[in-house]
Amino acid sequence: MDERPDLSRRRVLAGAASGAALLTVGNALPASANAAPPPAHGLPKENWRIDTHAHYYPDEYYAYLDRVGRLAGTVSVVGPWSVDAHLAFMDQYHIQASVLSFGDPQVALGTVADRRAVARLSNDYGHELVRTRGDRFGIFAVTPMPDVEGAVSEVDRALDDLRLDGICLLTNYQGSYLGDPAFKPLYQVLDDHGAYVFVHPTGPAVNPAPGLQYGPNIPSQNFVFEYTWDSTRTITSLIYNGVIRDYPAIRWHFVHCGGTLPFLAYRLATLHAFYTPFNDVLPEGPLTYISRLYFDDAQAFTSAQLEPLKSLVPADHIMFGSDWPPVHNLFAADNAQKMPFLEGKLPLPAAADPEPPVDDVYTPHERIALERTNALAQLPRLRARVPQLKPR
DSSP, X not given: OOOSOOHHHHHHHHTSTTHHHHHTOSOOOOOOOXXXXXXXXXXXXXXXXXXXXXXXXXXXXXXXXXXXXXXXXHHHXXXXXXXXXXXXXXXXXXXXXXXXXXXXXXXXXXXXXXXXXXXHHHHHHHHHHHHHHTTTEEEEEEXXXXXXXXXXXXXXXXXXXXXXXXXXXXXXXXXXXXXXXXXXXXXXXXXXXXXXXXXXXXXXXXXXXXXXXXXXXXXXXXXXXXXXXXXXXXXHHHHHTTHHHHOTTOEEEESGGGTTHHHHHHHHHHGGGTOHHHHHHOTTOSHHHHTTOEEEOTTOXXXXXXXXXXXXXOGGGEEOOOOBTTTGGGGSTTHHHHOGGGTTSSXXXXXXXXXXXXXXXXXXXXXXXXXXXXXXXXXXXXXXXXXXXXXX
């Protein structure tokens, strides 16, 4: 099958203001498969990390955000995005490949027709980026959810025709969490594909604390705590509605070390002791299903976050995530000046280390698994595209 889009599709993509420059970066992809990790006596010196949580913003997506009234807020946090800027960040931190996805709000706002069109164009862009720079990038395709019919169609196209690396979803859609039975047709097609599904948080449909302020001029915003809580909400929704049990071929990936889940998992399990409805719907309890999930450590790479998660899931279910570029200030050269209270726990640009506190939890050999091989084991198309590490 020819993976290249037809000429008219390429013209549509290239017609965006900066699209042509972005789509022609790089040469043909290397065909080599990925080799075993280097020995454990130290970390590789070249680009070697695999980033499973990074975002991209093609021009068509910026135009969509403008139509739904979200452009100004996004640009104020992210700034202008480009392939070259992303590659520069990756090179600075020895990241060999980044798997790109859309965060909140993905394409969940606006009309059905607009969302379907934006999802299609965005995935076409992602396909072309992978075709030209698949040695450095992977893509989790976006869907027009909560349009289930459109999402099913786009999943088939993205995974079969475009051969992207997985699918991205949000934690809820207008208050419907991922365990909602209305989403079963989507889960059937994802299960049929054995799909890898990256779930990014959004806020709840209704602000649970409308009066919460962080000082007189700082209103509470979803990304402060609601993102982490919403990941926990949707994980429990998937478990207690039987989705993880009934669609076992789907591999679910949650961000930020699972939000509040590691802290609350045992509390959730012990509720079965006195809340009998839990036993009626899930007599085996939730822990076995939690252990099947995958996670990244974006903004969650200290022992306080990693150790609880390690107690719940196998070691090879945790991966590196940067969350770049929304958190670009975290990785900047002046990060310690902005956050002196975090000295010693911040990324070190000069040392090319995006998460130094990981050394408190992992040996070098374990860290190579966390930051490289765990991801490649779950993303075989990416593994086939990236070059082997050089023998040491």
